[in-house]
Amino acid sequence: MLTFALRRLLLAIPTLIFISLVIFLLLEASPGDPLADVPLTVPPEVKERMREALGLGEPWHIRYALWLKQFFWVEPLHWFDQIFGTSFSQGMQRVISFQSRSPVFDVIAERVPQTLTVVGMSYLIGVLIAIPIGIISAYRQYSWFDQIGTFISMVGFSLPTFFTGVVLIIIFGIKLQWFPSIYDTTHRVTDWDSFVQQIRQMVMPVTVLALYNAAQISRFMRASMLDNLRQDYVRTARAKGLAERVVVLKHVLRNSLIPVVTVIALGLPAVFGGAIVTEQVFKVNGLGQLLILAIHGNDIPMVMTLTFIFAILIVGFTLIADLLYGILDPRIRYE
Amino acid sequence: MNDPLSAANAAGLPSELPDEPTTPPRSQWRDIWRQFRNHHGAMIALVLFVSILLFVLIGPLLWTIEPTYVDIRARNQGFSWAHPLGTDQLGRDMLARLMAGGRVSLAVGLTAMSIALTLGSLIGILSGYFRGLDAPLMRLTELFLALPLLPLLLLMVTLFREPLGKALGPAGGIFLLIVSAIGVTSWMQTARIVRGEVLGLKEREFMLAAKSIGTPIHRMVLRHVLPNVLSPIMVAATLGIATAIITESALSFLGLGFPPDFPTWGRLLYDAVDQMQQFPWRVVLPGLCISLTVLSVNYIGDGLRDAMDPRIRGR
Numbered sequence: 070m071l072t073f074a075l076r077r078l079l080l081a082i083p084t085l086i087f088i089s090l091v092i093f094l095l096l097e098a099s100p101g102d103p104l105a106d107v108p109l110t111v112p113p114e115v116k117e118r119m120r121e122a123l124g125l126g127e128p129w130h131i132r133y134a135l136w137l138k139q140f141f142w143v144e145p146l147h148w149f150d151q152i153f154g155t156s157f158s159q160g161m162q163r164v165i166s167f168q169s170r171s172p173v174f175d176v177i178a179e180r181v182p183q184t185l186t187v188v189g190m191s192y193l194i195g196v197l198i199a200i201p202i203g204i205i206s207a208y209r210q211y212s213w214f215d216q217i218g219t220f221i222s223m224v225g226f227s228l229p230t231f232f233t234g235v236v237l238i239i240i241f242g243i244k245l246q247w248f249p250s251i252y253d254t255t256h257r258v259t260d261w262d263s264f265v266q267q268i269r270q271m272v273m274p275v276t277v278l279a280l281y282n283a284a285q286i287s288r289f290m291r292a293s294m295l296d297n298l299r300q301d302y303v304r305t306a307r308a309k310g311l312a313e314r315v316v317v318l319k320h321v322l323r324n325s326l327i328p329v330v331t332v333i334a335l336g337l338p339a340v341f342g343g344a345i346v347t348e349q350v351f352k353v354n355g356l357g358q359l360l361i362l363a364i365h366g367n368d369i370p371m372v373m374t375l376t377f378i379f380a381i382l383i384v385g386f387t388l389i390a391d392l393l394y395g396i397l398d399p400r401i402r403y404e
Numbered sequence: 405m406n407d408p409l410s411a412a413n414a415a416g417l418p419s420e421l422p423d424e425p426t427t428p429p430r431s432q433w434r435d436i437w438r439q440f441r442n443h444h445g446a447m448i449a450l451v452l453f454v455s456i457l458l459f460v461l462i463g464p465l466l467w468t469i470e471p472t473y474v475d476i477r478a479r480n481q482g483f484s485w486a487h488p489l490g491t492d493q494l495g496r497d498m499l500a501r502l503m504a505g506g507r508v509s510l511a512v513g514l515t516a517m518s519i520a521l522t523l524g525s526l527i528g529i530l531s532g533y534f535r536g537l538d539a540p541l542m543r544l545t546e547l548f549l550a551l552p553l554l555p556l557l558l559l560m561v562t563l564f565r566e567p568l569g570k571a572l573g574p575a576g577g578i579f580l581l582i583v584s585a586i587g588v589t590s591w592m593q594t595a596r597i598v599r600g601e602v603l604g605l606k607e608r609e610f611m612l613a614a615k616s617i618g619t620p621i622h623r624m625v626l627r628h629v630l631p632n633v634l635s636p637i638m639v640a641a642t643l644g645i646a647t648a649i650i651t652e653s654a655l656s657f658l659g660l661g662f663p664p665d666f667p668t669w670g671r672l673l674y675d676a677v678d679q680m681q682q683f684p685w686r687v688v689l690p691g692l693c694i695s696l697t698v699l700s701v702n703y704i705g706d707g708l709r710d711a712m713d714p715r716i717r718g719r
Contacts (some may be wrong), residue, residue: 084546084547084550087547088547088551092556092559095556095559095560096559096563097561097565131669142532154579220445223445223699223702223703223706224695224699226702227695227698227702228695228698228699229644229650229653229654229657229691229694229695229698229700231654231657231673231691232673232691232694232695235673235677235680235687235691236687236688236691238680239680239684239687239688243680243684244683251460266440280519309433326705338552342552342553342554342555345554345555345558345658346654346657346658349658350659360555360558361658364559364562364660365562375555376552376555376556376559380550380552381553382552383550383551383552384550387549387550396441400607
C-alpha cells in the first residue's frame with residue numbers, strides 16, 4: 070500500500086510537469102499581448118523596456134524554467150518564512166501578476182475563502198442530501214419515491230447551473246425578495262444579525278451547486294446500493310435474523326459507500342471548475358471570477374498559476390480516490 | 405452479440421434448434437428498438453428531441469422573420485401575434501432568434517460529439533487491440549483526464565478567437581474553434597469504455613475464428629470489432645451531445661462564446677441576464693430550450709443503455 074502510494078506520488082510529478090508545460094505553451098502560442106493597453110504615445114524603446122521588466126524578453130524555455138522555480142521553490146520558501154519568521158526567500162522574485170503587480174499567491178489567498186465557503190458548503194450539503202435519497206431509492210426500487218427521485222436527479226443533472234441560478238434569482242431574488250441576488254464578499258460576520266445575513270446570501274449559490282452535485286451522487290449511490298442488495302451476504306444476514314435496519318444501514322450501506330466515496334473525491338476538483346460559472350452568476354469574487362478576469366486581461370502568470378492549481382487539485386484528488394479505494398475495500402490489493 | 409445462441413444459453417433460455425427456423429431472424433437493432441420502446445421516459449424524450457429538431461430546422465422556413473432584423477420601434481415587446489415570444493432590446497424577434505440559436509447550439513453539440521467519438525473510438529480500439537500501443541495511449545488518456553478542462557477551454561477560446569476569426573470569418577472561425585476545443589477535451593471517457601470492451605472481445609471465440617482464417621487486421625477491426633463496440637459508443641454519443649451543448653452555452657454565458665450578433669441559446673441567455681428584472685421571460689426561454697434538449701438527450705441515452713445491455717436494466 071505504502072509503495073503503491075509512493076509510486077503514484079512519483080508518477081504524479083511528471084504528469085503535473087507535463088500539464089504545466091501544456092498550459093505554458095498554450096499561453097505562449099497565444100497572440101494576446103499584455104502590453105496591448107499601453108497607449109500608442111509611449112515610444113517603442115520604452116515599451117521594449119517595459120516588456121523586459123515583465124520578464125517577456127527571454128526565450129520561452131528560460132521563462133518556463135523560471136516559473137517552475139518560482140512556483141515550486143520560491144513560493145514554498147516564502148510561506149515557510151511567513152510561518153516561522155525566517156528569511157530564506159530574501160531577494161527572490163515571487164510569481165507577480167501583470168495586472169495588479171502584486172504576488173499572484175497573495176491575490177489567490179484573498180479569494181480562496183469565498184470559493185471554499187460556497188463550494189465546500191454546497192458539496193457537503195449535496196452529499197448529505199444524495200446519500201439518503203440513493204439509499205431509499207434503491208431499497209424501494211420502482212416505488213413512487215424512486216421514480217420521482219430518479220426524475221429529479223435526471224433534471225438536476227441536465228439543468229446547467231447558469232440556468233438554475235438565474236431562475237432562482239428571478240424567483241427568490243426579484244419576485245419574492247427573500248434572498249439577495251448578489252453575493253456580498255465584503256460582508257463580515259460579527260454578530261447574530263450579520264450571521265443571518267451571511268446565511269441568506271449563501272442560500273441561493275449553495276442550493277444551485279448542491280442540487281447539481283446531489284443529482285450526480287444520488288445516482289451513483291442508488292446504483293451501488295442496488296448492486297449490493299442482490300448479493301448473497303445480504304440474504305445470509307437476513308437469514309440469520311438480523312433486523313432489516315441493521316442489514317440495510319450497516320451491511321449494505323457500508324459496502325455501497327466504497328465506490329461512492331471515491332466518486333465524491335473524484336468529483337471535488339470538477340466542482341471547483343463548475344463553480345466558475347456559478348460564481349459568475351451570483352457575482353461571488355472567488356477563484357473562478359479571478360481566472361476569468363485574468364484571462365480577459367492577458368495576465369499570463371495569474372492564468373498559468375490558477376490553471377495549474379486546478380490541475381494539482383485534479384491529480385491530487387484522483388490519487389486520494391485511488392488510495393481511499395484501497396483502504397476501504399480490503400478486496401483491492403495494490404502490489 | 406454475434407452469437408445469440410450462447411447468449412440465450414447463458415440466460416437460461418431453451419436454445420432454438422438451428423435447422424428449423426420458426427420465426428424470421430431478428431436483427432440486433434430491431435431488438436434494441438423493441439426494448440427501447442418499453443422505456444417510457446426515453447420514448448417521451450425521443451419525441452421531445454425530434455420536435456426540438458423540427459422546431460429548429462423546419463421552423464425558420466415557416467417563421468420567416470430574420471433573427472438579426474432590427475426593428476427599434478418594436479423593442480422590448482411582450483407576447484403578441486406579431487411576435488409570439490416578444491422581442492429583445494433591439495426589437496429582434498425572439499422566436500426567430502431561438503430557432504437560429506438552436507441551430508447553432510445543436511450543430512455545435514453534434515459536431516463536437518462526433519469529433520470526440522471519432523477520437524475516443526480510434527484511441528480506444530487502437531489501445532485495446534494492439535498490445536504495444538496500450539500503455540502509451542492509456543497514459544495519454546490519463547494525462548488528458550488530469551487537465552483542468554473548463555479553464556483550458558476558456559483559455560483556448562479567448563486566446564485563439566481573434567486570429568481564427570480573422571482567418572475564417574467571425575462565425576466560422578469561432579464555430580471551428582469551439583467545436584474542436586470541446587471535441588479534443590472530451591474523448592477520454594469514450595476511449596476508456598471502448599478499450600475495455602475491445603479487451604473483452606479479443607478473448608471471444610469468433611475473434612479467434614476470424615483470425616485463424618487469415619482475416620487482415622483492418623477487416624478484423626472494421627467488421628468484427630467495431631460493430632460489437634457500437635452500443636457503448638452510441639450511449640457515449642448521447643451523453644457527449646448533452647455535455648457539448650452545456651459546455652458551449654457555459655462558454656457563451658461567460659461571454660467567451662460566439663459573437664453577439666450570432667445567436668446561440670447560451671448567448672441569448674447571457675444577453676438577457678442584464679435585463680432579467682424587467683424581462684424574465686427572455687432569460688427563461690433559451691434556458692428552457694437548453695435544459696429540455698439536454699434532458700431529452702440524457703433520457704434517450706438512458707433508454708439506449710437499458711435497451712442495449714439487459715443486465716443493467718432499471719438501474
